[in-house]
Amino acid sequence: MPNWCRTYVRSIEALNYRVGRMAMYLLFVIMGILLWSSITKIIRVPAIWTLEMAQFTLVAYYLLGAPYTFLLDTNVRMDLLYARLRPRTQAYWDVFTVFALIFYLCVMLYGAFGSTVYSFETWERSPTGWRPYLWPIKTIICISFVLMILQAIAHLIRDFAIIRGKEI
Template sequence: MQIGPFLETIAARIDVCNEWIGRLVSWVVVLLVAVVFIDVVMRYAANTSFVFTQELEWHLFGFIFLMGAGYTLLYDQHVRVDVVYQRLSERGQAWINVLGCLFFLFPGAILIIYTSFGFAREAFVFMEGSPDPGGIPFRFIIKSCVPLGFLLLLFQGVSMFIRNLGILLTPPCADKEKDVR
């Protein structure tokens, strides 16, 4: 890769950050399974349910989805229509990734961060909670995960962009020399 040590360091640090956050999120998945299990047992065994438990389920799911998006992109496990992409060379895939970042990922993530920041800030200012009696009093926390999750996704997109740009900046003959060795 010919992207330079500075950009490579930035990409590596972003990757480490999203790796760490992804591992944290994986434990939240275990917590979500436990909460859902308890909710189901309470419904069928005790014929009761709590608003707090139901809201906790969707708060945890939202947290997992939002905070895990960067981790998912790190491991290239996001949803992609692979009809053409999988048949392309490494350089062709790099072109798709660079253009996809420039025209879709970056503008989309920036738009969501921009529009959701005020939404989250306002929720914090008013310490927004659930409007339902017995609901979660900390709704502002999940609302703050929207801009934060998309910021992590944007950062991972920057890492992906840097790495794919490095592939494109590597002369094609250098790739063939690597294969021969």
């Protein structure tokens, strides 16, 4: 494989590894938010922001962790037949499925980008009592889709290398 392929794969995987490791700690942030929510309810001064902030943090945790999960190949897979295939045949199957994944992610990114632009243009706010701006979480959603697309392309390059009998 050309050097630019190796460089691309290693760079994207290093980026997604770091982002995924940082996203793992968002679980503790969620726990802190929910703990604060419980404490404020016990002392009868409930915070109105805790539930929605926990939801936003969960979205960031889940979506920023998705490329990391794909990188480590720990995503849930129905492998009744897949596990029995030879690595080269698995790579052929992965090429097909990764193209489908990239198409799906591009459609999702298109929608998310349009929604994010709208959110910036109108200063869109959540219709709850807290009324936070929605552009920060929508921006994180767009970033996560971009990272997932880049990771899918890196996975595709790895699969082509396996098909050609090379290693990255």
